[in-house]
Amino acid sequence: MSDPVLEVRNLRVEFPTRHGILTAVDDISLSIGRGEILGVVGESGAGKSMTGMAILGLLEPPGRIAGGEIRLSGDRIDSLDERQMQAIRGRRIGAIFQDPLTSLNPLFRVGDQLVETIRLHSDLSRGAARARAIALMKEVGIPAVEERIDNYPHQFSGGMRQRIVIALALSAEPELIIADEPTTALDVSIQAQITALLKRLCRDRGTAVMLVTHDMGVIAETADRVAVMYAGRLAELGPVDEVVRRPQHPYTSGLMGSIPSLRREVDELQMIPGAMPRLGAIPTGCAFNPRCAHAGPKCRREVPRVAGNDPSGNGAACWLALEGETA
Amino acid sequence: MTGPRPILEVDALERRFDVSAPWLNRLLEGKPRRSLRAVDGVDFDILPGQTLALVGESGCGKSTIAKLVTGLHAPSGGAIRFNGDPARMQMIFQDPFASLNPRWRVGRIVAEPLRTLFPETPDTQVQARVDELLRTVGLAPADASKFPHEFSGGQRQRISIARALAGEPEFLVCDEPTSALDVSVQAQVLNLMKRLQKEMGLTYLFISHDLSVVRHMADVIAVMYLGRIVEIQPAADLFAKPLHPYTRMLLDTIPDLEAPRRDRAPMGGEVPSPVSPPSGCSFHPRCPLAFGRCQAERPQRLPHVHDRRVACFAAEAAADV
Ligand SMILES: Nc1ncnc2c1ncn2[C@@H]1O[C@H](COP(=O)(O)OP(=O)(O)OP(=O)(O)O)[C@@H](O)[C@H]1O
Ligand SMILES: Nc1ncnc2c1ncn2[C@@H]1O[C@H](COP(=O)(O)OP(=O)(O)O)[C@@H](O)[C@H]1O
Ligand code: SF4
Ligand code: SF4
Ligand SMILES: [Mg+2]
Ligand SMILES: [Mg+2]
Numbered sequence: 001m002s003d004p005v006l007e008v009r010n011l012r013v014e015f016p017t018r019h020g021i022l023t024a025v026d027d028i029s030l031s032i033g034r035g036e037i038l039g040v041v042g043e044s045g046a047g048k049s050m051t052g053m054a055i056l057g058l059l060e061p062p063g064r065i066a067g068g069e070i071r072l073s074g075d076r077i078d079s080l081d082e083r084q085m086q087a088i089r090g091r092r093i094g095a096i097f098q099d100p101l102t103s104l105n106p107l108f109r110v111g112d113q114l115v116e117t118i119r120l121h122s123d124l125s126r127g128a129a130r131a132r133a134i135a136l137m138k139e140v141g142i143p144a145v146e147e148r149i150d151n152y153p154h155q156f157s158g159g160m161r162q163r164i165v166i167a168l169a170l171s172a173e174p175e176l177i178i179a180d181e182p183t184t185a186l187d188v189s190i191q192a193q194i195t196a197l198l199k200r201l202c203r204d205r206g207t208a209v210m211l212v213t214h215d216m217g218v219i220a221e222t223a224d225r226v227a228v229m230y231a232g233r234l235a236e237l238g239p240v241d242e243v244v245r246r247p248q249h250p251y252t253s254g255l256m257g258s259i260p261s262l263r264r265e266v267d268e269l270q271m272i273p274g275a276m277p278r279l280g281a282i283p284t285g286c287a288f289n290p291r292c293a294h295a296g297p298k299c300r301r302e303v304p305r306v307a308g309n310d311p312s313g314n315g316a317a318c319w320l321a322l323e324g325e326t327a
Numbered sequence: 328m329t330g331p332r333p334i335l336e337v338d339a340l341e342r343r344f345d346v347s348a349p350w351l352n353r354l355l356e357g358k359p360r361r362s363l364r365a366v367d368g369v370d371f372d373i374l375p376g377q378t379l380a381l382v383g384e385s386g387c388g389k390s391t392i393a394k395l396v397t398g399l400h401a402p403s404g405g406a407i408r409f410n411g412d413p414a415r416m417q418m419i420f421q422d423p424f425a426s427l428n429p430r431w432r433v434g435r436i437v438a439e440p441l442r443t444l445f446p447e448t449p450d451t452q453v454q455a456r457v458d459e460l461l462r463t464v465g466l467a468p469a470d471a472s473k474f475p476h477e478f479s480g481g482q483r484q485r486i487s488i489a490r491a492l493a494g495e496p497e498f499l500v501c502d503e504p505t506s507a508l509d510v511s512v513q514a515q516v517l518n519l520m521k522r523l524q525k526e527m528g529l530t531y532l533f534i535s536h537d538l539s540v541v542r543h544m545a546d547v548i549a550v551m552y553l554g555r556i557v558e559i560q561p562a563a564d565l566f567a568k569p570l571h572p573y574t575r576m577l578l579d580t581i582p583d584l585e586a587p588r589r590d591r592a593p594m595g596g597e598v599p600s601p602v603s604p605p606s607g608c609s610f611h612p613r614c615p616l617a618f619g620r621c622q623a624e625r626p627q628r629l630p631h632v633h634d635r636r637v638a639c640f641a642a643e644a645a646a647d648v
Contacts, residue, residue, distance in 0.1 A: 043509035043510075043511060043512070044480070044509050157597055159597055160597075187384040187385050187536070187598065188384060188536060188538075188577065188580060188581055189384060189576070189577065189580050189593070189594040189597075189598075190597065192580045192581070192582070192591065192593035192594065193593040193594070193595075195593075196591070196592075196593045214509060214510070215582070216510070216584050217581065217582030217583060217584045217587075218582050220582060220583075220584050220587035221582040221583075221587045221588060221589055221591060222582075222589075240587075241587075244584060244587070254511065255510065255511055256584070257514075258510050258511045258513070258514035259510050259514075259539070259584060260514075260517070260539040260540050260542065260543035261539065261542075261543075261584075261585060262538065262539045262542060262566070262578075262581070262583055262584075262585070263566075263583075263585055263586070265542075265543075265563070266543070267521075268518050268521070269514035269517060269518055269543070270514065271511075271514050271515050271518060272511050272514075275479050275481065275482075275512070
């Protein structure tokens with residue numbers, strides 16, 4: 001079998017602070033194959049973006065990768081210097097963020113930005129690069145491209161801007177795209193357009209996608225597999241249908257139960273008592289144990305891990321799921 | 328038909344905003360004045376103890392209605408009749424971070440409406456009431472001495488709710504009260520709001536862009552598009568039998584966790600600018616059922632069409648046969 005496009009093994013991201021070292025990402029292992037979409041969900045502060053930023057080499061100091069390995073089509077990229085990483089970003093890994101304006105320069109025409117990026121990563125002439133930019137803008141669904149290509153970012157709506165960012169991210173034909181809440185700032189009807197577009201284009205090209213979102217509905221309709229994060233750790237990893245229908249981790253099932261249903265009326269939503277711990281106060285053993293109805297002595301003692309920590313492995317980091325008991 | 332008297336009656340409500348260029352530019356560049364109809368002829372009633380939800384995409388006028396109802400904006404036309412005690416109307420905002428004074432302790436924040444409305448209340452009584460309110464929303468009396476930044480988003484929204492309850496409200500305007508919160512925290516806040524409604528007989532005007540939240544909370548749902556209500560129905564009916572093409576497309580578009588459809592066709596087009604909305608039915612450029620009349624004429628919510636629940640010529644035609 002060929003190498004996965006992305007392989008993350010035992011990744012650890014730390015922030016040294018005056019009060020000690022905070023671990024924002026703690027022992028995460030996952031992989032994404034060609035043309036596969038891996039969804040990453042979890043609540044605010046769970047470590048989703050930091051995982052993405054670590055892969056992109058964009059951690060803000062003093063944040064740092066403190067352990068583990070990241071491989072892109074077999075090549076180690078976690079120990080590269082900034083210059084080498086810059087060459088990889090854009091060419092081999094594309095990024096799409098929540099706010100399209102973080103990826104677009106407000107002072108330049110969108111067409112020029114696309115041409116610039118295309119030429120940086122290929123040896124096309126200006127004319128050929130412009131033709132390619134026009135084709136890409138058409139592909140992402142910008143109407144009247146010939147008229148709009150020389151407009152500035154602010155002249156487009158939020159949804160159109162995000163389409164342009166997708167064009168930009170795809171312009172160098174990257175192997176992997178990291179999309180961090182790409183539709184969160186958009187309207188519901190536009191969100192669906194953007195996720196459908198991203199899905200179609202990446203399928204067609206065989207691009208691997210890491211889709212970070214807090215919206216379980218988007219994951220259910222877009223991703224092939226899903227990684228659920230909690231307090232910097234992986235709680236559960238598996239095929240989307242299985243995780244949604246038969247969650248094995250008590251946190252995942254609590255999360256599913258707390259989402260109001262479009263189909264059924266319930267009097268009360270299921271609640272997970274308490275809140276996710278702050279980074280400086282993660283309990284020993286299973287990070288979820290103070291909130292878990294099934295917690296036993298073992299949960300307070302030992303950290304459970306997704307079986308074997310195999311990056312392609314499925315399962316829940318939960319003693320109950322792993323061993324059938326928590327004693 | 329006579330039933331209980333609505334606590335809030337909103338009639339042909341309008342609010343325009345002047346979005347013209349500065350007058351010098353207008354003079355030099357010969358640009359006309361431009362106005363934006365944020366709310367463009369909206370009617371609804373809310374019965375006491377019920378929840379009416381406004382749902383729609385960003386910019387459709389939901390927050391403007393909230394501000395009109397609470398008196399933060401003056402209407403440009405139409406009428407709002409509040410048949411309750413105006414002093415007992417309170418508002419909860421989307422952003423639990425911005426809406427609490429960061430320099431005040433939680434106790435003072437929660438006590439503020441009490442001190443404003445009933446200035447003669449003795450300190451010990453204020454203190455006791457604050458303790459009770461904090462307990463009601465699932466916080467501890469000891470939290471009164473902390474500052475807002477010491478709390479999580481969900482806890483801050485509970486503080487906002489405790490503050491709103493301090494004025495002993497009967498009517499609460501809630502503008503996206505959980506949109507800034509994670510789903511697990513949202514569940515805690517929504518359950519709390521439902522419990523308080525039951526216990527205290529509160530009436531809610533509840534605003535959200537999230538249809539599943541709205542379905543969970545509302546008795547009646549009004550769907551808005553470009554400043555107008557296009558459809559208003561009891562919650563269960565709206566989901567079982569949506570009447571307006573826009574509502575149907577919204578329901579078709581939103582991802583469904585329980586019945587995921589990976590081939591879901593997204594709704595085409597974008598919401599047009601409210602400064603120059605399309606003529607006639609403003610949904611016509613995106614509507615699969617649009618016909619000649621839709622461009623020329625504005626559909627009304629008519630009494631004989633499905634109990635005045637939908638503004639659409641196609642739905643009217645279907646009802647006439
Ligand atoms: N003070 C103002 N001046 C000019 N235009 C305004 C003003 N307040 C609101 N608008 C415009 O009125 C329209 C309705 O705004 P409103 O804030 O009610 O929308 P909304 O549905 O609540 O949107 P969102 O979900 O994004 O908060 C928008 O087009 C908005 O830009
Ligand atoms: N500069 C920083 N210093 C300390 N902690 C940080 C810093 N940046 C992020 N963190 C922490 O890392 C954790 C994960 O953050 P992030 O990955 O951004 O979460 P999310 O899942 O919301 O994207 C959070 O608890 C956050 O507070
Ligand atoms: S390991 Fe124990 S505490 Fe953690 S989720 Fe499983 S049962 Fe609950
Ligand atoms: S009035 Fe016409 S354009 Fe508007 S929703 Fe009905 S059919 Fe569509
Ligand atoms: Mg994030
Ligand atoms: Mg609003």
